[in-house]
Amino acid sequence: EPEVTQTPSHQVTQMGQEVILRCVPISNHLYFYWYRQILGQKVEFLVSFYNNEISEKSEIFDDQFSVERPDGSNFTLKIRSTKLEDSAMYFCASGLTYEQYFGPGTRLTVT
Amino acid sequence: TQLLEQSPQFLSIQEGENLTVYCNSSSVFSSLQWYRQEPGEGPVLLVTVVTGGEVKKLKRLTFQFGDARKDSSLHITAAQPGDTGLYLCAGGDRGSTLGRLYFGRGTQLTVWP
Numbered sequence: 001e002p003e004v005t006q007t008p009s010h011q012v013t014q015m016g017q018e019v020i021l022r023c024v025p026i027s028n029h030l031y032f033y034w035y036r037q038i039l040g041q042k043v044e045f046l047v048s049f050y051n052n053e054i055s056e057k058s059e060i061f062d063d064q065f066s067v068e069r070p071d072g073s074n075f076t077l078k079i080r081s082t083k084l085e086d087s088a089m090y091f092c093a094s095g096l097t098y099e100q101y102f103g104p105g106t107r108l109t110v111t
Numbered sequence: 112t113q114l115l116e117q118s119p120q121f122l123s124i125q126e127g128e129n130l131t132v133y134c135n136s137s138s139v140f141s142s143l144q145w146y147r148q149e150p151g152e153g154p155v156l157l158v159t160v161v162t163g164g165e166v167k168k169l170k171r172l173t174f175q176f177g178d179a180r181k182d183s184s185l186h187i188t189a190a191q192p193g194d195t196g197l198y199l200c201a202g203g204d205r206g207s208t209l210g211r212l213y214f215g216r217g218t219q220l221t222v223w224p
């Protein structure tokens with residue numbers, strides 16, 4: 001069964017460094033998303049992406065964040081200058097109709 | 112911001128018991144999705160309901176979307192230890208074009224043998 005994959009599974013970085021989180025969505029899906037989950041809190045929406053552009057972003061998704069679909073299979077989230085409060089699980093999701101299918105997540109730890 | 116409240120927050124039952132968990136909001140959603148999440152992993156989609164009053168069954172799990180599309184419930188019959196996990200509801204706020212999902216905090220279910 002097709003699934004969303006994410007790399008790396010765990011990323012440790014120092015405050016102020018740039019990180020790129022990678023996702024391979026399910027191949028025939030058209031809508032792509034990033035969510036995050038701070039430990040012990042709700043899953044929160046960051047951004048949605050369709051037709052090679054951002055369709056919606058949350059208040060969390062400020063100028064430090066960017067997304068890209070560099071080729072036909074990958075979908076990336078870049079954080080330019082990480083802060084301690086960016087430490088969280090980051091989930092990529094993809095969908096075709098109403099459903100959104102989530103990847104296993106990348107645990108980002110900012111020290 | 113559209114809020115989804117899930118209850119109860121924790122539920123601990125014996126194997127074989129039935130249970131219902133609830134997902135409520137004051138907002139109308141175009142769709143309602145139920146996920147199950149294990150520690151350190153991503154949410155796994157169980158079901159999506161889109162029509163008010165819709166009922167879907169997945170083996171021993173029954174999902175219902177309220178008539179007004181503001182609430183949903185998940186009923187598990189004859190719970191088993193393998194049902195243990197965090198159950199999340201998530202509401203979608205845009206018609207057929209996928210918009211963001213708003214997640215509840217989840218119900219942590221523990222089923223004891």
